[in-house]
Amino acid sequence: DGGITQSPKYLFRKEGQNVTLSCEQNLNHDAMYWYRQDPGQGLRLIYYSQIVNDFQKGDIAEGYSVSREKKESFPLTVTSAQKNPTAFYLCASTRAGSSLVYGYTFGSGTRLTVV
Amino acid sequence: GDSVTQMEGPVTLSEEAFLTINCTYTATGYPSLFWYVQYPGEGLQLLLKATKADDKGSNKGFEATYRKETTSFHLEKGSVQVSDSAVYFCALSDPSSNTGKLIFGQGTTLQVKP
Numbered sequence: 001d002g003g004i005t006q007s008p009k010y011l012f013r014k015e016g017q018n019v020t021l022s023c024e025q026n027l028n029h030d031a032m033y034w035y036r037q038d039p040g041q042g043l044r045l046i047y048y049s050q051i052v053n054d055f056q057k058g059d060i061a062e063g064y065s066v067s068r069e070k071k072e073s074f075p076l077t078v079t080s081a082q083k084n085p086t087a088f089y090l091c092a093s094t095r096a097g098s099s100l101v102y103g104y105t106f107g108s109g110t111r112l113t114v115v
Numbered sequence: 116g117d118s119v120t121q122m123e124g125p126v127t128l129s130e131e132a133f134l135t136i137n138c139t140y141t142a143t144g145y146p147s148l149f150w151y152v153q154y155p156g157e158g159l160q161l162l163l164k165a166t167k168a169d170d171k172g173s174n175k176g177f178e179a180t181y182r183k184e185t186t187s188f189h190l191e192k193g194s195v196q197v198s199d200s201a202v203y204f205c206a207l208s209d210p211s212s213n214t215g216k217l218i219f220g221q222g223t224t225l226q227v228k229p
Contacts, residue, residue, distance in 0.1 A: 004158075006158075031215050033216070033217075035219075040221060040222075041221060042204065042219045042220055042221035042222050043159075043204070043219040043222075045216060048214065048215075048216065050214070050215065056214070058216075090158055090159065092159075092217075094215060096215070101147065101164075101166060102161075102164075103147075103149045103151075103161050103164060103206070103208070103217065104159075104161075104217055105161075106151075106158035106159040106160070107158050108157055108158045109156075109157065109158050111156075
């Protein structure tokens, strides 16, 4: 079955460390998105990519970086510049131009904790 | 800019009670509207959607009607079950933005007690 796979499910980061969250989809979707979820704040957009080798900053991009070298993959790196990285991170995808009709397909999330 | 506002939670109901979760939006164009559900420790799942005014989305006993005149998309269910306990998100996709971004409300937690 097609879907989005996020890994790992749980991740622990030490102070000053960079960590990378994986997001892979086999839905042949063009557009991919990273959201951060904090209690009581809903979902906030970090980065998005509508096509391979191109991506744009969302509302809270500072301290994060992404790449889109393959259509199927959109990894997110949480850098040491992100001062409060503890959160639940969600990856989503959709066909280009289809979010109006179909919305997104979401992965199951990665919970990142600073230790 | 575009925005979505949901009623604050948590909403606590007894099993078989009637559910309403309010959602209102602000958008420059004519958005599509969605309700997503999130069970503990999981990602979001699409519950229902409506793409134009007066459309009614429905799924698993849940319904929501796209009301352009009141800019609302309230979620309703006639008889909730314990298994409906989750966080519910209202969202919009604005065609005028050309980015495909979904804008989410802050989420409403529903707790259903037996």
